[in-house]
Amino acid sequence: MTRILIAGAGIGGLTAALCLHEKGFPVRVLEAVEELRPLGVGINLMPHASAVLHGLGLAEALGEIAIRTRCIEYRTRFGHVIQSDPRNVEAGFAAPQYSIHRGELQFLLLETVRERLGKDAVLAGKAVQRFSQSEESVTVYTAEGGRLECDLLIGADGLHSAVRRQIHPDEGPLHYEGTMMWRGAVESDVIADGRTMVIAGDHDMKFVTYPISERARRGGRALTNWVAELRRDRPRDIEDADWTREGTREFIESFREFMMRDMNIVSLMEATGTITEFPMVDRDPVDFWTDGRVTLLGDAAHPMYPIGANGASQAIIDGRVLADTLADMPGPEGLLAYEAARRPATAEIVLANRRSGPERVLDIAAARVKGPGDRIEDLISAEELEEVAAGYRNTAGFRKQGG
Numbered sequence: 063m064t065r066i067l068i069a070g071a072g073i074g075g076l077t078a079a080l081c082l083h084e085k086g087f088p089v090r091v092l093e094a095v096e097e098l099r100p101l102g103v104g105i106n107l108m109p110h111a112s113a114v115l116h117g118l119g120l121a122e123a124l125g126e127i128a129i130r131t132r133c134i135e136y137r138t139r140f141g142h143v144i145q146s147d148p149r150n151v152e153a154g155f156a157a158p159q160y161s162i163h164r165g166e167l168q169f170l171l172l173e174t175v176r177e178r179l180g181k182d183a184v185l186a187g188k189a190v191q192r193f194s195q196s197e198e199s200v201t202v203y204t205a206e207g208g209r210l211e212c213d214l215l216i217g218a219d220g221l222h223s224a225v226r227r228q229i230h231p232d233e234g235p236l237h238y239e240g241t242m243m244w245r246g247a248v249e250s251d252v253i254a255d256g257r258t259m260v261i262a263g264d265h266d267m268k269f270v271t272y273p274i275s276e277r278a279r280r281g282g283r284a285l286t287n288w289v290a291e292l293r294r295d296r297p298r299d300i301e302d303a304d305w306t307r308e309g310t311r312e313f314i315e316s317f318r319e320f321m322m323r324d325m326n327i328v329s330l331m332e333a334t335g336t337i338t339e340f341p342m343v344d345r346d347p348v349d350f351w352t353d354g355r356v357t358l359l360g361d362a363a364h365p366m367y368p369i370g371a372n373g374a375s376q377a378i379i380d381g382r383v384l385a386d387t388l389a390d391m392p393g394p395e396g397l398l399a400y401e402a403a404r405r406p407a408t409a410e411i412v413l414a415n416r417r418s419g420p421e422r423v424l425d426i427a428a429a430r431v432k433g434p435g436d437r438i439e440d441l442i443s444a445e446e447l448e449e450v451a452a453g454y455r456n457t458a459g460f461r462k463q464g465g
């Protein structure tokens with residue numbers, strides 16, 4: 063049976079390991095860090111990504127830790143609700159959208175991999191440095207001098223992927239458009255109905271918040287994730303994007319002008335213990351992912367702006383499609399079939415996210431709504447807003463049943 067090595071025990075690599083194991087492949091995951099820790103703050107899983115995890119038998123476990131998101135509410139900086147975009151099963155989706163702590167999701171996947179594939183299926187402290195390959199196999203070289211053999215190598219090693227660097231050695235630095243994001247999670251009073259993701263502002267200045275832990279919900283309190291975005295830099299090349307870098311706090315002042323009836327944005331951010339800082343970066347889509355017996359998956363394949371809940375969702379879908387195609391064609395031709403199914407679709411999302419994705423409704427509103435006294439319904443039609451939402455659902459690949 064085809065032996066598969068995956069570089070990277072992130073959301074994409076671990077999901078791929080579970081899907082490949084389900085199809086009967088012997089799989090091991092090589093992870094660079096010595097000790098995995100539940101890092102990150104909130105992420106969202108779109109309904110079709112949740113459906114993949116449900117298919118792996120994780121619905122009950124997800125229900126215990128993640129919030130079932132009811133809707134995404136887009137607001138102006140004055141607090142008007144521009145659009146409420148439902149994301150729940152009642153709205154016709156096959157599975158819920160989940161808001162979840164990235165670390166909790168990664169650990170759920172990690173524990174499941176260890177249970178199903180064996181305690182040694184994930185080898186920590188093994189940073190993949192490079193590979194060589196012949197007609198029959200791949201040799202993987204790790205930073206501490208190790209050498210491992212396999213039949214196929216999947217590069218799921220994230221934004222700064224070493225596997226991608228070898229496949230595309232001439233690719234330049236990350237693409238940065240000048241927007242910095244500050245992120246944090248803090249216990250707070252429940253916002254709205256406790257199942258709503260609020261996205262307020264516009265392309266230059268935005269605030270996003272949503273609850274992320276079903277376990278932490280009690281007595282009107284919730285673990286609340288937030289992201290503040292400011293576009294204040296020039297677009298330029300950048301290389302040092304790091305999800306764990308601690309951020310400064312001066313940016314908080316800029317958000318005093320936001321008027322939200324049901325939350326105090328500034329107090330929420332000020333009460334947060336650790337704030338991280340991450341530039342909004344992606345890469346131009348490349349014209350191939352697969353080199354013989356090696357391919358890419360998740361952020362290594364298609365790093366994109368974290369807009370529209372796509373980073374983790376698309377990585378999860380990659381894992382499902384990879385396993386399904388390899389089950390039919392368990393060799394290099396299977397990798398090419400996987401790439402043919404996923405590369406054009408994800409390239410389109412990378413480019414749609416540069417145009418703000420579903421958040422384009424914010425910019426439409428910002429151009430027309432000039433103060434708290436303006437009425438949205440006088441300035442924008444419901445049809446215009448639904449056209450943006452439906453267009454993005456189509457691009458991102460999730461649809462309402464029957465829709």
Ligand SMILES: Cc1cc2nc3c(=O)[nH]c(=O)nc-3n(C[C@H](O)[C@H](O)[C@H](O)COP(=O)(O)OP(=O)(O)OC[C@H]3O[C@@H](n4cnc5c(N)ncnc54)[C@H](O)[C@@H]3O)c2cc1C
Binds near residue numbers: 071093104377
């Ligand atoms: C520490 C961390 C915190 C994050 N926090 C957030 C967050 O708060 N919000 C958000 O939206 N997204 C966050 N992300 C990104 C998000 O997880 C991804 O965009 C998305 O889940 C796609 O997952 P992925 O598996 O492709 O990549 P990732 O989740 O980035 O996983 C890549 C994995 O590969 C490992 N790795 C890197 N290089 C090598 C190598 N050479 N050899 C072997 N392993 C390697 C990394 O340690 C990591 O475990 C974070 C990523 C990381 C690594």
